Amino acid sequence: MNAELAQNPEAKGDKHEAFPVVSVNSRIAGSGMHVPERVIPNSHFASYLETSDEWIRDRTGISERRWVEGTVGASELAEPAARRAIARAGLKPEQIDGIVFATVTPDYVFPSSACFLQQRLGISGGLAFDVNAVCSGFVYALVTADALIAKGLCRRVLVVGADIYSKIINHNDRRTCVLFGDGAGAVVLVAAGGDEATGSAVTGGGGMIRGIYASELGADGSGTDILCTPMGTAAPATPDSLLTDAHYLRMEGREVFKLAVRRLAEINQHVIEANGFSLEQVDYFVSHQANRRILQAMGKNLGIPDEKVLMNVERYGNTSAASIPILLAEAEEQGTLTKGSLVALSAFGGGVTWGAVLLRW
Ligand SMILES: CC(C)(COP(=O)(O)OP(=O)(O)OC[C@H]1O[C@@H](n2cnc3c(N)ncnc32)[C@H](O)[C@@H]1OP(=O)(O)O)[C@@H](O)C(=O)NCCC(=O)NCCS
Incomplete structure (x- = not known):
């Protein structure tokens, strides 16, 4: 038994035998x-x-x-x-x-x-x-x-x-x-192995090892125009730009909406299923909080129950890079996320960029 399994006695239970072997850093x-x-x-x-x-x-x-x-x-x-x-x-x-x-x-x-x-x-x-x-x-x-x-x-x-x-x-x-x-x-x-470990550990059949199981990132620079804040070396602030509000955030909302729904569903499915898990095995989906309708449509496309898609967009709006860690911290504080929860993180944003992570809390 390796050090990781020793720290996760529940990994020996029958309940999780269907989980694949994963490598965790x-x-x-x-x-x-x-x-x-x-x-x-x-x-x-x-x-x-x-x-x-x-x-x-x-x-x-x-x-x-x-x-x-x-x-x-x-x-x-x-x-x-x-x-x-x-x-x-x-x-x-x-x-x-x-x-x-x-x-x-x-x-x-x-x-x-x-x-x-x-x-x-x-x-x-x-x-x-x-x-x-x-x-x-x-x-x-x-x-x-x-x-x-x-x-x-x-x-x-x-x-x-x-x-x-x-x-x-x-x-x-x-x-x-x-x-x-x-x-x-x-x-x-x-x-993953704690302070004494080398930084790499491979789980056994239980699959209850805590950590990042899989991840993927992507970008498509042809979408730079649909969501941008044009202020920088290519668009220096000038008296004219300041007067015309040219340096503020701009967005083609409808286009971003459609892309976000499609991409979030795709990357969740991919990061979960390509690594041997099923959507049903995921306890919670923690996705970038931009719009409740985006999250609902993503959940519908994936065929997952509403209660698995965590949300707090109602109270904070879209906080960009902060939205996922804020949601994680609240879910940890409230006891929603507990040791062993299988969680899929996913985000879509300007660039356009996207990314997903499958982890066990
Ligand atoms: C921005 C967003 C809420 C707009 O909702 P929508 O249902 O797509 O609305 P539309 O853009 O089609 O606009 C519909 C109408 O509502 C109007 N409208 C837009 N914002 C409005 C507001 N705050 N109040 C009232 N009306 C508004 C529009 O001007 C438009 O009017 P028009 O038909 O007379 O031109 C939605 O597109 C969205 O959430 N997009 C993604 C945004 C996002 O998540 N960005 C960050 C991604 S990381």
């Missing part, structure tokens, strides 16, 4: 989330735009979102989430040897928000960098951290998703400004 040891205090209800928009609480709830499932007040950087928003995730993992900040920070609203152009967060946590020495994959950012960051652990470059990686879209949306565009919220979430990914 890392597992999530703890999660945390943080959102700003300030609640923005739908009535805020109805007070100055041609929209209504009813339209927003009906078309998106969103009732309220949180926005920062004044100037707050992504690393500041992320710090409480990171500290909670580290504490839940039973670690101290100085034991973290890598920070992978998913965001498209970083503190500065450079240095990275990962380095700012490192400074805030009072640690140094491990690696730290940002990942830009828009709403798929957290999944990209998690898969990157898993690969860093597999390569032996790190043993305890803080994976963060934090975004502050209230600073990049056009507050006068009803098609987009109602959709987004600010927030941060984090997990700590540790080498």
Whole structure:
């Protein structure tokens, strides 16, 4: 019996004998989330735009979102989430040897928000960098951290998703400004075998080993136009661009909607079935929270029960890279996710980008 099976006595039970053998490099040891205090209800928009609480709830499932007040950087928003995730993992900040920070609203152009967060946590020495994959950012960051652990470059990686879209949306565009919220979430990914392990472990027949079982990432750069925030070296801010609001987020909502539903269903099915599992074996689907209707349509396409598709978009709106780790942290806190839950993460976002991860909590 290897060290992993010894730590998972339930793996010997008959119930899970149908699970395939999987190879695991890392597992999530703890999660945390943080959102700003300030609640923005739908009535805020109805007070100055041609929209209504009813339209927003009906078309998106969103009732309220949180926005920062004044100037707050992504690393500041992320710090409480990171500290909670580290504490839940039973670690101290100085034991973290890598920070992978998913965001498209970083503190500065450079240095990275990962380095700012490192400074805030009072640690140094491990690696730290940002990942830009828009709403798929957290999944990209998690898969990157898993690969860093597999390569032996790190043993305890803080994976963060934090975004502050209230600073990049056009507050006068009803098609987009109602959709987004600010927030941060984090997990700590540790080498699967624990501190003494080499960082790689293969499970036996029980299949109850906790950790990342499979993942996939993808992108299609032909879709850069359908969702973008054109501010950067190819579109520097000018007096004219500022006057015409040209540098704010733009989206072809209907197109994004259709692509998101199709891709989320495809990647879930693929990451689960190509690795020998069935959709029925998955306990929870934790997908990027953009719109309730997208999540419902994804669930319908996959033929899975509604209660398996976790949601909190109603309270936070679309928090981009933060949405999945916020949902994970809430589900862990509420006891929905328990040791051994089989979870499928999936995201779709600007780029266009997508990604999925199958893991055992
Ligand atoms: C944005 C979104 C909610 C719009 O919903 P929709 O049902 O597709 O609505 P449409 O874009 O077809 O617009 C229908 C009408 O509602 C209007 N409308 C758009 N936003 C509105 C709002 N906040 N209030 C009232 N009316 C609104 C549109 O102007 C349009 O009016 P028109 O027919 O007179 O032109 C939806 O497309 C969506 O969620 N897309 C994906 C967004 C997303 O998830 N992005 C991030 C992905 S990572």
